[in-house]
Amino acid sequence: GQQVMQIPQYQHVQEGEDFTTYCNSSTTLSNIQWYKQRPGGHPVFLIQLVKSGEVKKQKRLTFQFGEAKKNSSLHITATQTTDVGTYFCAPFTSGTYKYIFGTGTRLKVLA
Amino acid sequence: SAVISQKPSRDICQRGTSLTIQCQVDSQVTMMFWYRQQPGQSLTLIATANQGSEATYESGFVIDKFPISRPNLTFSTLTVSNMSPEDSSIYLCSVGGDYGYTFGSGTRLTVV
Numbered sequence: 001g002q003q004v005m006q007i008p009q010y011q012h013v014q015e016g017e018d019f020t021t022y023c024n025s026s027t028t029l030s031n032i033q034w035y036k037q038r039p040g041g042h043p044v045f046l047i048q049l050v051k052s053g054e055v056k057k058q059k060r061l062t063f064q065f066g067e068a069k070k071n072s073s074l075h076i077t078a079t080q081t082t083d084v085g086t087y088f089c090a091p092f093t094s095g096t097y098k099y100i101f102g103t104g105t106r107l108k109v110l111a
Numbered sequence: 112s113a114v115i116s117q118k119p120s121r122d123i124c125q126r127g128t129s130l131t132i133q134c135q136v137d138s139q140v141t142m143m144f145w146y147r148q149q150p151g152q153s154l155t156l157i158a159t160a161n162q163g164s165e166a167t168y169e170s171g172f173v174i175d176k177f178p179i180s181r182p183n184l185t186f187s188t189l190t191v192s193n194m195s196p197e198d199s200s201i202y203l204c205s206v207g208g209d210y211g212y213t214f215g216s217g218t219r220l221t222v223v
Contacts, residue, residue: 033211042203043154045112045211088153090212099212101154 004091004102012108019076021105023089032072032091033099034063043088043101046074079109113138113206117215124194124222131190132218134204139184144205144212145177154203160187194222 006023013019023032031050035043047056049065049072056063060083062075072091076083089102114137124130134143145157158166158179166179180188191198199222204215 031209035212042214042217043212045207045213048209048211092209098156098159100156104153 004089004100006087006089006102006105008105009103010106010108012110013079015081015109015111016078019079019083019107021074021087021089021107023072023074023091023102025070025091025093027070027093027095029069029072029091030094032065032089034072034074035088035090035101036085037088037104038085041085076107079107081109081111083107084109112211112213113140115204115206115213115215117204117218119218120216121219122221124220126195126222128194129190129192130194130218130220131188132202132204133188134186134215136185136206140206141184142206142208143181143187145179145187145189146203146205146214148201148203148217150200157189157202191220194220196222198222 006021033048034046036046037043047063052069053067054065060077064073072089074087086104086106088104090099092099116135118133122130143160146154147157148154156169157172157177158168160166160179160181162181162184176192178190202218205212207213
């Protein structure tokens with residue numbers, strides 16, 4: 001089936017460093033959602049992006065939708081240990097009429 | 112957003128047996144979704160369950176293996192039938208859509 005690639009697959013950072021995960025699609029996306037899953041937990045909805053070039057911020061998290069609506073990124077400024085987890089993008093494509101979860105980026109923050 | 116109660120939270124089952132997972136939502140929803148998450152992997156949609164109609168299964172998933180019930184707008188069950196060790200996974204139910212999905216806490220299934 002269709003798979004949405006995220007890079008990197010894993011990222012270890014020192015606390016205080018920044019972190020970015022990228023979500024890439026070969027097709028144009030209608031919109032995209034982002035989720036965080038803590039170790040042992042379930043995915044929790046973070047945000048949805050709809051417009052080309054859209055940028056949204058949640059405290060230290062910045063989400064961006066590409067101008068061509070084929071990619072998206074999540075940037076965390078000054079990571080904290082509470083940021084540990086796996087971040088998934090979930091784009092919606094009109095071709096499938098559903099949200100497909102990306103491969104995920106597992107973030108580990110070293111204190 | 113909706114609150115979902117999912118149970119059991121975990122189970123260890125013998126191969127060849129079946130397990131039924133239940134999800135109760137605190138509000139009425141049109142569609143409920145069932146996902147599988149294998150260890151260290153992403154989420155894979157198993158099926159979409161609408162009340163009053165047969166569930167719609169994704170490629171690679173069949174009703175005989177994963178029968179779903181949706182008796183009303185707040186409840187659904189997923190059964191994992193004739194289990195094998197390859198079915199060991201986390202199973203999650205979910206509701207939502209264009210404004211984000213809410214997930215149950217998941218069922219961690221181990222088949223021995």
